[in-house]
Amino acid sequence: VSLQALPDDLETPCVVVDRATMDANIERLQSALDARGIRNRPHAKTHKSVRIGRLQVDAGAAGLTVGTLGEAEVFAAGGITDLFIAYPLWFSGSKGERLRALTEVADLRVGVDSVEGATTLAAAVKGVARPPRALVEVDSGGHRTGVEDPALVVEIARAVSNAGLEVEGVFTHGGHAYALGAAEAAAADETTALAQAAEALRRAGFEPRTISSGTTPTRLLAGTPVNEVRAGTYVFGDRQQVSLGAAAEDEVALVVAATVVSVHLGRFVIDAGAKSLTKDRPEHLAGYGLMPAYPDVVIDRLSDYHGTCVVPNGGPAPRLGEVVAIVPNHVCPVVDLFDELTVVSAGGGTERWPVDARGRSR
Ligand SMILES: Cc1ncc(COP(=O)(O)O)c(C=O)c1O
Numbered sequence: 001v002s003l004q005a006l007p008d009d010l011e012t013p014c015v016v017v018d019r020a021t022m023d024a025n026i027e028r029l030q031s032a033l034d035a036r037g038i039r040n041r042p043h044a045k046t047h048k049s050v051r052i053g054r055l056q057v058d059a060g061a062a063g064l065t066v067g068t069l070g071e072a073e074v075f076a077a078g079g080i081t082d083l084f085i086a087y088p089l090w091f092s093g094s095k096g097e098r099l100r101a102l103t104e105v106a107d108l109r110v111g112v113d114s115v116e117g118a119t120t121l122a123a124a125v126k127g128v129a130r131p132p133r134a135l136v137e138v139d140s141g142g143h144r145t146g147v148e149d150p151a152l153v154v155e156i157a158r159a160v161s162n163a164g165l166e167v168e169g170v171f172t173h174g175g176h177a178y179a180l181g182a183a184e185a186a187a188a189d190e191t192t193a194l195a196q197a198a199e200a201l202r203r204a205g206f207e208p209r210t211i212s213s214g215t216t217p218t219r220l221l222a223g224t225p226v227n228e229v230r231a232g233t234y235v236f237g238d239r240q241q242v243s244l245g246a247a248a249e250d251e252v253a254l255v256v257a258a259t260v261v262s263v264h265l266g267r268f269v270i271d272a273g274a275k276s277l278t279k280d281r282p283e284h285l286a287g288y289g290l291m292p293a294y295p296d297v298v299i300d301r302l303s304d305y306h307g308t309c310v311v312p313n314g315g316p317a318p319r320l321g322e323v324v325a326i327v328p329n330h331v332c333p334v335v336d337l338f339d340e341l342t343v344v345s346a347g348g349g350t351e352r353w354p355v356d357a358r359g360r361s362r
Contacts, residue, residue, distance in 0.1 A: 003255045003325050007342070007350050010323060012259045013272040015338045017236070017353075020346045021253035023055070025235055030059045032220055033229055041065050041084060041212065043232025046332045048357035049341065050078030052235065063107075065214075065230040069098050070360025076106040078356060084109040084212075086171060086230060088117050088137060088145050095362075096124030099132070108132035109168050109210070113145050115159040122163030133168035134160045135210060136201075140193035141186060142175030150200040157206050169210035170197040171230075177217040180284055183246065187213075187221030195225055217246040238331035239290045240282050249292075254341075255325040256289065256334060258307065260318045267300075268309050268317060272326060274302040275337055280330040289326040294318060299326070336361075 003018050010016070033040045042056045043065040053064050053075055063082025066072045072083050083106050091099050102108060103125055110132045112118045118134060125131045136156045139146035147153055157167045172193050177186035190213040198208045213222050214230030222229055236254035237247035258272035277288045279302060287298040288307065296315045301308040311317040318324050328334045335341070336359065340352045 003252075003344070006255075006257050006323055006325055007344055007348070010257045010342065012257050012323060013276040014257050015335060015341050016255050016257050016325070017341045017343045018253045019343050021251065022052070022235060025237065025251055025253055026056055026059050029219060029231060029234055030056075030061065034060060036222075038222060038226065039228040041228050041230050042235065043067070043086070043214070043230050044071060044075060044357070046232040046235055046335065048074075048335055048355045048360070049353055050075060050080065050356045051353050053078070053080050056235070062228070065232070068360055068362055069095060069102065070362055071357045072102055072106065072108070073098070074357040074360055076102060081106040083107070084111075084135070084230070086111050086135075086137075086173070086212075088113040089121075090117065091121050091124040096120075099124050100128055103128045103130050103132060109135055111135050111137045111145075111171060112156055112160060113137040113147055115156055118156055118159040118165070119163050122160070122165050126164070131165055133166045135168050135171045135212065136160070136197070138170055138172045138193045138197045140172040140174045140213075141189040142173055144173070144175055146172060150196045153197045154200050154204040154206075157201055157204065161206070167201070167206050167208070169208035169212065170194055170201065171210070171212035171228075173230075174213065174215050174218050177215045178240070178244070178282070180244065183217040183244065184221060186215070187218035188223070190214075190218060191223040191226055198225055216241055217244050233331060236331045236335075239285065239327045239329045242327070243282070243285055252327055254328075254331055254335075256328055257323055257325055260320055260322045260324065263317075263320045266311060266314075268311070268320075270299075270307040270309060270324065270326075271305060272307045273305040275304050276334070277302060277307060277326065277328050278330065278333045278337070280328075280333060282329060285329060289328050291318075291324050291326055293324060
C-alpha cells in the first residue's frame with residue numbers, strides 16, 4: 001500500500017487517496033477492457049465523486065453506472081450524462097417525477113426485473129422526449145435481484161416494449177464472486193446467464209445491444225457475448241479485494257487515517273470507529289480493517305467513534321498521538337461517511353475533493 005507515509009497535518013479521521021495509484025487503477029482496467037473490445041461502465045457508488053467519474057470517462061469509459069436516482073442526479077448535474085441505473089427502482093410518486101426531470105438532462109438506461117416494474121417505469125416517463133432504455137436483470141447466482149428463468153426475461157422485455165419503451169439489453173451482477181476462490185465460477189455464471197438471456201431475447205425478436213456484467217472480482221473474466229463491464233470497487237481497492245485476489249496490495253489507493261487517542265495494556269484506541277470504518281467484515285477476515293504498518297494489530301471492536309485495537313503477543317504498536325493508515329474492509333460505504341477525500345498527488349501535494357453524491361441513497 002503506497003499510503004503508509006501519510007501527509008502531515010491531517011485532521012483525523014479522514015480518507016486519503018493516492019492519486020497515482022487511483023489513476024493507474026483507472027487506466028489498467030480501461031486498457032484491459034479496450035483490448036477485449038468490451039465497454040467499460042464503472043459503478044460510481046464507490047467514489048461518489050464527479051471528478052473521479054470524469055477521470056474514468058476521460059480514460060475511455062462509455063459512461064457510468066449508478067445505484068440510485070440521487071447518484072444519477074448528482075453525476076448528470078456534474079456533466080456526466082450517459083448513466084445506467086443498474087437497479088430495479090420503483091418509480092412511483094415523486095421518484096417518477098424525479099426520473100422524468102432527469103430524462104431532460106441525461107441519457108438514461110434503467111434496470112428492470114419484473115413486468116410490474118417495467119409498466120411502472122413506462123408510466124412514469126410517458127411522453128418524455130428522451131425516454132430511458134431498459135435492461136432486464138438476470139440472476140446469475142448472486143440471488144439478489146434479477147430473474148432466474150430466461151423465459152421471464154422475454155416476458156419482461158415484451159412488457160417494456162408494449163409499454164412503449166426500448167429494450168436495450170440484459171445485465172447481471174454476480175455477487176456470489178465475493179467468497180474465497182469464487183471469482184472464476186461466478187464470472188462463468190455471469191457469462192452463461194447473460195448468453196442464455198440474450199439468446200432468448202433474440203429468439204423473441206429483440207436485439208440485445210448491451211450485455212452487461214460486473215463485479216470487481218470478475219471484471220477481467222467476462223466471456224462472449226458480454227460487451228459491457230461495470231466494476232466499481234476496483235478504483236480504490238480495499239482489504240476484501242486484496243484478500244480475494246481481486247486487487248494487489250500496491251493497487252489499494254485509499255486509506256482511512258486515524259489517530260491513536262488512548263493506550264492501555266495490550267490494546268489501544270483510534271479515533272476511527274463504526275462511523276469511519278463501518279462494521280462491514282467478511283467472514284474470512286479478522287477485525288475491521290488492516291493497518292499496513294502494524295499488520296498484526298487487530299481492529300477488534302468498534303463503537304461509533306472508537307476503534308479498539310488488540311496487539312497480539314506484545315508485538316509492535318503505534319504510540320499515543322501517532323497517525324495510522326487503515327485499509328478498510330469494504331471501501332464503498334466508508335467513502336459515503338465522509339464529506340471529502342484528501343487526494344495526495346505524486347509530488348506529495350494534497351487537494352480536497354468533495355464526495356458529491358454522499359448520502360444520496362435514494
Ligand atoms: C448492479 C451492480 N453492478 C456493478 C457493481 C460493482 O461491483 P463491485 O462493487 O464488485 O465493483 C455493483 C456493486 O454492488 C452492483 O450492485
